[in-house]
Amino acid sequence: MAPNTTVRKKGRAKSTAPTSAEVATIAGVSRSTVSRTFTQGASVDPVTRARIIEVAQDIGYAPNQAARSLISGRSDTVGLVMASFDNPFYHTVLSGFLDHFQRRDIRVMCHAAPDIDGVDEGVRAMLRYNVDAMIIAASGMTSSVIDDCRRSGVSTVLFNRTIPGSRVHSVQTDNLAGGRTMADFLAIGGHGRMAYIHGLEQSSTNRDRYTGFADRVAELGLPEPQQEFGEYTYQGGREAVKRLMMSGNAPDAVFCANDIMAFGVLDGLRTDLGLSVPGDVSVTGFDDVPMASWPSFGLTTIRQRRNRMIDAAVALLDTAITDPKGKDECVSIEGRLILRESARLPSPRPS
Amino acid sequence: MAPNTTVRKKGRAKSTAPTSAEVATIAGVSRSTVSRTFTQGASVDPVTRARIIEVAQDIGYAPNQAARSLISGRSDTVGLVMASFDNPFYHTVLSGFLDHFQRRDIRVMCHAAPDIDGVDEGVRAMLRYNVDAMIIAASGMTSSVIDDCRRSGVSTVLFNRTIPGSRVHSVQTDNLAGGRTMADFLAIGGHGRMAYIHGLEQSSTNRDRYTGFADRVAELGLPEPQQEFGEYTYQGGREAVKRLMMSGNAPDAVFCANDIMAFGVLDGLRTDLGLSVPGDVSVTGFDDVPMASWPSFGLTTIRQRRNRMIDAAVALLDTAITDPKGKDECVSIEGRLILRESARLPSPRPS
DNA sequence: GTGAAAGCGCTAACAT
């Protein structure tokens, strides 16, 4: 916990950076005027303002954020804690959030949690830094720190997770609907022996995708899907599909809880087992990461609408700040079935 | 630039979080003692300390970092600005740095720069936040803010870039050597018509990889490599290779400045042109991202030793903090040739 | 080992 060698600085404030006082002296105004010049929506005489800005640039002055944060109670900083950071989908999510907040000149503190405790730790750590908002993208681990967020008065939004009754906003893809859509699509394609490869069992996204899928399969009067477990990883998918195909009752369609596992499944099927996709088996995923469109994979999948989700998350954050006592909203965004070559399409009927 | 709708909080400090004063009152000690309890290496009576910690946990107190930073001059925060954040290699780099700093209870502020100006902007923004250290992973864009970093007294390290004479530490893969290695390897494999697909031209990593490659090719007495440009992207590589193969003098080996372009090249060759790899053409990359080992690609490539690079970067940061006036070091780490199936091996000679 | 007092750099009231 306590570091020995460390990036931490030693002594006290070297105060190497210029302060507002210096600018004030040089520009011949009071500190307040300097401060106002750098404060949104304060009124300063244009000429004075110009002079101040020039001086500031000259000596390289910029307001000290720590001091600013101390008095204003905000830090122009948001915290983003992610679990499952090896899933490329979350790289694009991170990228999207960074892009958004950079435009608004808001800093993003990142934390990649290796496990459940990691999420709590990360959230708590960021709370100490007075982040103005917290985004928790940890698809389905139960976290006890949500209350801490609310107690600290930090607007919080859950990304791809909901904790019912937690009084926290959340955004997610409609995973239930996604699962159902996939069941319909595969059924129409004439598949009768379906299989599902789970991600992490504790993950709510995984559960919902499965539930939607299995429910719809049942409604269609088809046999219950076989199940395997792939831990949301490439290697996990690759091995899971081998177990599936060796099991005596080989499926003709495999729906994976995310794209990465589906890539593993494709490689397992083609390379390890010498089977053809979709000739022998159809394979589908969930996410639509960039690679899914590469011809090597051509993965039929459910697209999570990343941009919409991010916009929604940010909107919720803004709402939460405007109206901290407001009711918690839970935005659900429908995924979109993306057709590619990894799954058999329905054969056209003779008319 | 100026946001209108905003995550920013409005009013003044709600001071919703508990302060050291409250803890002090409840625990019946002075504020100083509370402070000491949470300060590394301060001496407090064990019994008192225990009581304080209990109270703190009770009411959910943790020291306010802004206040702490204001007086101590450090923030337990580092800034990480990256260009080319769509390259998976940098996802693993980010992941590695996060892991490292989280262990040390240091926060990481991330910035993904879309272009050169973005790098400068990101660095400058983070400087205002008093980051204790800055890591700039922007493989080869010239940046004028390095001086700002030094002026602010922030230890800085360049990741995969060097700016000679800048008096800033840096770590990078030995890209020149990597290029040479690849030339040797392809030559031994019997390739005589080499091609190189450039990433971004301004990128120093790209230049070095090419220079090493071309120099060694010349030394071996082989014809100068053909050149194409792929912008470091999948799509760029895919199109570049088509131009290359249509050019009348089709190469028998294509070396790409990074793995992602190589994946594009593989798909371009196999899917778009119906060629076989490595039967018709050998393909190699640089980075060794996780996907490179997937059988769909089986990419022969030069591995950048991510972990070593990160360790070196952190060590340099620590050095810079201990000895701010020290000479700038430039650590160069040799890449490692990883053999897979995308490039022809030398045929065994009859003895 | 502990308390009292000063102050980090800034912004927000309150004056003018």
Added chain:
DNA sequence: ATGTTAGCGCTTTCAC
């Protein structure tokens, strides 16, 4: 529109 004043929450001398 500008100056004055107070104080955000903490750490750190300086006494004891």
